[in-house]
Amino acid sequence: MSAEGFREELLSAGLLADGGLAGVYHRSFEFERVAVAVGAYVSRAGRGEASRRLYLGPVQARTTLEGSGYVTSFPNLVGVVSSFAGTESDVPAFLEELEAGVDWTDRLAPTDIALCSAGCHPIYPLVAGTTLPDAGERVEVQTWCFRHEPSPDPARMQTFRQHEFVYLGSADGAVDHRDRWLEQGRELLGALGLEVSAVVANDPFFGRTGRLLAANQRTKELKFELVAPISSATPGAISSANYHEDHFGDAFDIRTADGQAAHTACIGFGLERIALSLFLRHGLRDEAWPSEVRTRLALDVDEEVR
Amino acid sequence: MSAEGFREELLSAGLLADGGLAGVYHRSFEFERVAVAVGAYVSRAGRGEASRRLYLGPVQARTTLEGSGYVTSFPNLVGVVSSFAGTESDVPAFLEELEAGVDWTDRLAPTDIALCSAGCHPIYPLVAGTTLPDAGERVEVQTWCFRHEPSPDPARMQTFRQHEFVYLGSADGAVDHRDRWLEQGRELLGALGLEVSAVVANDPFFGRTGRLLAANQRTKELKFELVAPISSATPGAISSANYHEDHFGDAFDIRTADGQAAHTACIGFGLERIALSLFLRHGLRDEAWPSEVRTRLALDVDEEVR
Numbered sequence: 001m002s003a004e005g006f007r008e009e010l011l012s013a014g015l016l017a018d019g020g021l022a023g024v025y026h027r028s029f030e031f032e033r034v035a036v037a038v039g040a041y042v043s044r045a046g047r048g049e050a051s052r053r054l055y056l057g058p059v060q061a062r063t064t065l066e067g068s069g070y071v072t073s074f075p076n077l078v079g080v081v082s083s084f085a086g087t088e089s090d091v092p093a094f095l096e097e098l099e100a101g102v103d104w105t106d107r108l109a110p111t112d113i114a115l116c117s118a119g120c121h122p123i124y125p126l127v128a129g130t131t132l133p134d135a136g137e138r139v140e141v142q143t144w145c146f147r148h149e150p151s152p153d154p155a156r157m158q159t160f161r162q163h164e165f166v167y168l169g170s171a172d173g174a175v176d177h178r179d180r181w182l183e184q185g186r187e188l189l190g191a192l193g194l195e196v197s198a199v200v201a202n203d204p205f206f207g208r209t210g211r212l213l214a215a216n217q218r219t220k221e222l223k224f225e226l227v228a229p230i231s232s233a234t235p236g237a238i239s240s241a242n243y244h245e246d247h248f249g250d251a252f253d254i255r256t257a258d259g260q261a262a263h264t265a266c267i268g269f270g271l272e273r274i275a276l277s278l279f280l281r282h283g284l285r286d287e288a289w290p291s292e293v294r295t296r297l298a299l300d301v302d303e304e305v306r
Numbered sequence: 307m308s309a310e311g312f313r314e315e316l317l318s319a320g321l322l323a324d325g326g327l328a329g330v331y332h333r334s335f336e337f338e339r340v341a342v343a344v345g346a347y348v349s350r351a352g353r354g355e356a357s358r359r360l361y362l363g364p365v366q367a368r369t370t371l372e373g374s375g376y377v378t379s380f381p382n383l384v385g386v387v388s389s390f391a392g393t394e395s396d397v398p399a400f401l402e403e404l405e406a407g408v409d410w411t412d413r414l415a416p417t418d419i420a421l422c423s424a425g426c427h428p429i430y431p432l433v434a435g436t437t438l439p440d441a442g443e444r445v446e447v448q449t450w451c452f453r454h455e456p457s458p459d460p461a462r463m464q465t466f467r468q469h470e471f472v473y474l475g476s477a478d479g480a481v482d483h484r485d486r487w488l489e490q491g492r493e494l495l496g497a498l499g500l501e502v503s504a505v506v507a508n509d510p511f512f513g514r515t516g517r518l519l520a521a522n523q524r525t526k527e528l529k530f531e532l533v534a535p536i537s538s539a540t541p542g543a544i545s546s547a548n549y550h551e552d553h554f555g556d557a558f559d560i561r562t563a564d565g566q567a568a569h570t571a572c573i574g575f576g577l578e579r580i581a582l583s584l585f586l587r588h589g590l591r592d593e594a595w596p597s598e599v600r601t602r603l604a605l606d607v608d609e610e611v612r
Contacts, residue, residue: 017360020367020431021418029359029446053335054323058364058450059465061326072404075390075397080414081421082388083454084381091381091513098378108386110411111454112327113464115387125326140335144364144450148389148417158419159365207397301607 119162136169425468442475
C-alpha cells in the first residue's frame with residue numbers, strides 16, 4: 001500500500017475529507033473519536049505526574065515562535081496569522097480591488113499571533129523568568145500544531161495534535177524523563193498492536209547551518225523517535241522524545257534552584273499519526289478492531305457519550 | 307461581576323491560562339472537559355439527523371474565505387496564514403536580519419491557507435457544483451474558528467469552537483431547520499440551568515455598507531441568537547441560528563433538484579462561551595455543579611476516561 005493509495009482509501013471510507021489543499025483535511029467523527037481516545041490513553045498512563053495540565057492553541061503569541069528559536073531553525077514551516085491592516089476608510093478601495101480580482105492579500109499585515117509550532121513551546125513563556133522547584137516541574141499539554149509543508153501523504157498533515165509530557169529542571173532529570181517516557185511510549189503504542197521501534201533522529205532544521213545542527217543532534221543522541229507504519233509500510237515518527245539541553249531554559253530565563261538555566265525534555269505523541277497507524281494496522285472500521293485495542297482506548301465507553 | 311473580574315477569577319482558579327495576548331488562552335483539562343462535554347451534549351440531541359458529520363479545521367483553504375464572502379463582509383476579522391517565502395539561498399540574509407532585530411515578518415508571504423472563519427463555511431466547497439437530494443442535506447460539524455478581535459473579555463476569545471447543525475436545500479426547509487433548532491437549542495441550554503433568551507441579531511458586518519447589510523439582516527429576521535450571561539451579568543450570544551437565504555448556494559453553485567440555488571441555514575453552539583456561562587452560573591468547580599447538570603453533560607462518564 002502506498003501513502004497515496006491509503007489516502008484514497010481514507011477519503012473513500014469517509015474517515016477523512018479533502019480540505020481542498022495538500023495536507024489539509026476534515027476528520028469524520030469516527031476518526032476524531034480514535035484520535036481523542038489516543039490522547040486520553042497516553043494521558044491516563046501519565047496520570048498524577050504533571051503539576052499542570054493544559055490544552056493549548058491552535059494559536060500562540062508570535063514572540064513564542066521567535067523566543068523558542070523556531071523561526072531561526074525552521075523558517076520554512078512557520079505560520080504567522082495575517083489580517084486586514086486597514087481602517088474603515090480603506091474598505092471601499094479594498095472592496096473595489098476584491099471586485100476587480102486584484103490580489104487582496106497585499107492588504108494583509110502580520111499580526112502578533114502565530115500558529116503553534118510544537119506542543120511544548122507555549123509552555124516556556126508561562127514559567128519565563130522564574131526559578132523552578134527543586135524537583136523540577138512536569139507539565140502535560142495537548143496542542144494543535146501547524147507546519148507549512150504541503151504533502152500528498154496523509155501522515156504529513158499541515159495541522160495536527162501533539163499530546164506531550166514536558167519536564168523542566170536538572171540535566172539528569174531531563175534525560176531521565178526523556179528515557180523513561182521513550183520506554184513507556186514504546187510499551188503503550190506496542191500494546192495497541194503497532195509495530196514500534198525507537199530510533200535516533202533529528203529535527204528537519206532548514207538550510208546549510210541546519211544540516212550541522214541536525215548532525216550535532218544525532219551525535220549527541222538528543223532526539224529519539226518511535227516509528228511505525230503510518231500510511232504505508234515505510235515507518236514514520238508517531239512519537240518523539242527530546243532532550244533540549246538548556247536551550248529553552250536559556251531562551252526563556254527559566255532557572256533551577258542553583259541558578260543555572262533549566263534543562264528541559266519532552267515526549268510528544270502525534271494523535272493523528274497514531275490514529276492513522278491504527279487504521280492502517282487494524283482496518284478502517286474501528287468497530288472491527290481487536291477488542292483488547294478497543295478496551296485499552298476505552299472506545300466503547302467513549303461511544304456512549306459522543 | 308465584571309468581565310475583567312471574571313477573567314481574573316478564571317486565571318486564578320487555573321481554568322484558563324494567559325496566552326500572552328488579549329483573547330488568547332490556554333485551557334485547563336477541567337475547562338476543556340466541560341467544553342467537549344457541551345459539544346457531545348448538543349451532538350446527542352441531534353443524533354441521527356445529519357448524513358455527514360465532520361470535525362473541521364483549524365485551517366481551511368483561503369479560497370473558502372473568499373468564496374463565502376467573508377473577506378468582503380468581515381475583512382477586519384480574517385486570519386490568513388503567512389509563511390517564509392524564501393528558498394535556502396535566502397536563509398543566511400534572513401538569519402542576519404533576525405540577529406540584527408530587523409522585522410523578519412517582511413520575509414513572510416500569505417499562503418493559500420486561512421484560519422476557519424465560521425463553523426459552516428468549509429462545508430460548502432465539499433458540495434460545490436452538485437445537486438442536492440430532494441430532502442436536502444444535513445451536516446453536523448465542529449470547527450475551530452478564528453476572529454482577529456483582541457479583547458480583555460474572556461467571552462471574546464480569538465480562537466473558539468462552534469458545534470453546528472447545517473441544512474442545505476429548499477427555502478422552507480432552511481427556515482424550518484433554523485426555527486426548530488432555535489427552539490431545541492433554547493431547551494438544551496435552559497436545561498443546563500442557563501438563563502437563555504432568543505433575540506433577533508445581526509452579524510458585525512464591517513464599514514458603512516456593512517451597516518446596511520446588518521439592518522437588512524435584522525429586518526428580514528435572518529439571524530437569531532440565544533443569549534445568556536457569559537462573563538458578566540450582561541447577556542451575550544452562546545448560540546446563533548441563521549438563515550442564509552441562497553447566499554452560499556449561489557456562491558458555491560449548490561443546487562436543489564429544481565435547479566435553483568440551494569438555501570442554507572445553520573445553528574452554531576459556541577463551546578467556549580457555553581462553558582464560561584456554566585462556570586459563571588454554577589461556580590468554578592464543576593464537581594460542585596448540580597447533579598442534574600453534570601448528568602446531562604455526562605461529566606462523570608467522561609471523567610472515567612480522561
